[in-house]
Amino acid sequence: MAIDHDRLFKELLTTFFEEFILLFFPHVHEHIDFRHLSFLSEELFTDVTAGEKYRVDLLIQTKLKGEAGIIIIHVENQSYMQSSFPERMFIYFSRLFEKYRTNILPIAIFSYDFIRDEPSSFTLQFPFLHVLQFQFLAVELRKQNWRHYIRSENPIATALLSKMGYNENERVELKKQFFRMLIRQNIDEAKRRLLIGFFETYVKLTEQEEEQFQNEVKKMGGKEGEQVMELIISYEQKGKIAGAKEKEREMIQKMVEKGMSITQIAHLLDRSEEEVRKVVEMKS
Template identity: 55%
Template structure:
């Protein structure tokens, strides 16, 4: 019984740590949403008119199949440049591995589209501390018919080269620098570059806690 209880305690601690980590990521991306897209998804950034950017109230959906309630982390509404097209950008931070995550992204996409009936740009941010190839497509097909292929954009931080961002003063890139791929020998240099970037970046008086955790 003691072994079972210890396993449960560790599982609860891991779940809480992942939840807390995702909350910090949510705060970071909300605060620096435009900078986040500029650094990691420049094609999306250059097509968005940020004058119309506004967060949608927290989206909570009930998953009848799983029997639980799911909360979407970051959902923004905005417009395309030079077009009268309103779209939704959904960003989902993921701090732990999940074999069916690509299917979950499709569920979120479906629920958002069912509610708003607007074009959606789905983005996943993988922040766990090991390299892993994540599928970014969800298929539904039969031997006789292909029903659909759903795609989403992804940012696998551990597979991202930190050196590609140190010449910028982008606060979102700086804050995520420590989650990118680097060796133990490079750790000190990564911390130095983080401090240098933050000293030149424009940040709020009270920056998100995830930034201070990188110091």
């Protein structure tokens, strides 16, 4: 199954937006008043020339400290290489400015698994006139050395270790450091599960690597080792429960498609009719 990169990054950034800005753009963070943060509905643009539709990844409304007017922050995650990306960022900017008529801060996250010097500007000019120099903030994750972030208390850094620059032979150590970072952070269970789910989507160890990882955790010892092991076991158990529930939902849907009644399904699965009805209504 293909990874929905945009959905994963949107969920991560919506949950930890201030932390993202603080980590990569501290000079911006000091100016933003995060008390007025609100996430706007998705914007869908049609490229008439190309005949394609584009959806803005993330749009945030907020204010600058000490200023009355609102600003719009547009964050775009780019998970594949595209030579025309700066032009697309400019088109998004111009459409957003046309609608909101306020200051707009464009930010791009390059999250693909290659190292490449990405431009962060779009220029329109003639030999006799410089018409436009459009610029946007950018972070190229693969260029970030993951070891520079392992002392960070920032949860966004924890998740994004999975997209930073590491070698294949560092994957076990990467996962170990991820969990060490995680247990140091005072965040609730739902956010922890979000970070683990994001990390493990992009860093999938082989059986041999997973065995090596488990051995490394056992060697840690002390309170830290116990906390890491408890977190791993808890996540795996809840993942199995969630997987079993999803299989049951799929089974109920197939039974409905075959013409079985809610009463028959409830009897076969030893569930109440209300439980089965909720699954059916959710799928419809």
